[in-house]
Amino acid sequence: xxxxxxxxxxxxxxxxxQELQSLPKTLAEDVAKNLVMVARLIDEDPEGAYGYSKxxxxxxxxxxxxxxxxxxxxxxxxxxxxxxAEFRAARRMSGGVELWPVMADCERGLxxxxxxxxxxxxxxxxxxxxxxxxxxxxxAAGARRDLGQLDAAIVTLQSPELAAGSVQPWTAxxxxxxxxxxxxxxxxxxxxxxxAKALEADRDGSxxxxxxxxxxxGVDFVDALDEDEDEVETEHETESGENVVEQAAEAEEAxxxxxxxxxxxxxGHVAVDRDED
Numbered sequence: 435x436x437x438x439x440x441x442x443x444x445x446x447x448x449x450x451x452q453e454l455q456s457l458p459k460t461l462a463e464d465v466a467k468n469l470v471m472v473a474r475l476i477d478e479d480p481e482g483a484y485g486y487s488k489x490x491x492x493x494x495x496x497x498x499x500x501x502x503x504x505x506x507x508x509x510x511x512x513x514x515x516x517x518x519a520e521f522r523a524a525r526r527m528s529g530g531v532e533l534w535p536v537m538a539d540c541e542r543g544l545x546x547x548x549x550x551x552x553x554x555x556x557x558x559x560x561x562x563x564x565x566x567x568x569x570x571x572x573x574a575a576g577a578r579r580d581l582g583q584l585d586a587a588i589v590t591l592q593s594p595e596l597a598a599g600s601v602q603p604w605t606a607x608x609x610x611x612x613x614x615x616x617x618x619x620x621x622x623x624x625x626x627x628x629x630a631k632a633l634e635a636d637r638d639g640s641x642x643x644x645x646x647x648x649x650x651x652g653v654d655f656v657d658a659l660d661e662d663e664d665e666v667e668t669e670h671e672t673e674s675g676e677n678v679v680e681q682a683a684e685a686e687e688a689x690x691x692x693x694x695x696x697x698x699x700x701x702g703h704v705a706v707d708r709d710e711d
Contacts (some may be wrong), residue, residue, distance in 0.1 A: 514543035
């Protein structure tokens with residue numbers, strides 16, 4: 435797959451670059467460029483990111499960072515079985531637990547919420563950092579909802595991280611998930627309050643809390659493009675109406691001119707002599 439000229443491979447994280455040092459220099463550069471493309475496209479063009487991840491995987495399947503990138507690309511395309519296999523491979527190679535929450539979410543994607551809940555109670559969770567533990571809590575709450583256990587999902591999300599006043603990278607998503615669970619349980623007043631709190635913490639637009647609030651308040655947004663099209667159509671209709679009026683006026687003037695030339699008969703009708711063909 436083509437690599438844009440502005441991609442050098444130097445954009446990757448230092449830790450990933452270090453992993454690639456086990457490869458020949460030219461190969462490491464090629465792999466790095468493909469990994470950069472995966473990171474660049476995974477949000478806006480998941481299919482494109484998946485394509486680049488397959489190239490990187492073909493070039494360096496024994497590098498943990500490559501297997502991890504392939505896992506996230508597959509995950510973004512809802513290829514959960516493939517993503518889970520890649521995450522497991524990456525974890526075996528690196529020995530870390532950072533991928534535990536997303537592996538559990540793959541289990542959810544495969545229709546196995548009970549397995550996700552088992553993973554949420556595993557010893558590996560205690561080894562996660564704060565961000566990982568919050569992510570695991572989100573996955574567990576989602577699994578509870580998959581099983582129709584709305585009250586349990588709400589309780590799962592009730593945590594010191596949810597109640598904290600400081601804003602962390604995970605705060606908006608945690609508050610949003612809590613609001614969504616409340617709304618699903620019919621607790622609309624509380625849900626609106628927490629959607630507002632999620633919006634307050636959402637500095638990078640990671641949620642659609644503003645849209646959910648507007649929906650709850652009955653606010654309809656009109657697409658600016660549609661408005662422009664309506665304005666153009668209205669202007670066209672106005673111009674068409676003005677043209678009709680002008681044409682009618684011109685026709686009336688022409689009729690008056692003809693009447694002046696040919697006169698009228700006794701019945702008041704216009705008397706025009708027409709030559710027969």
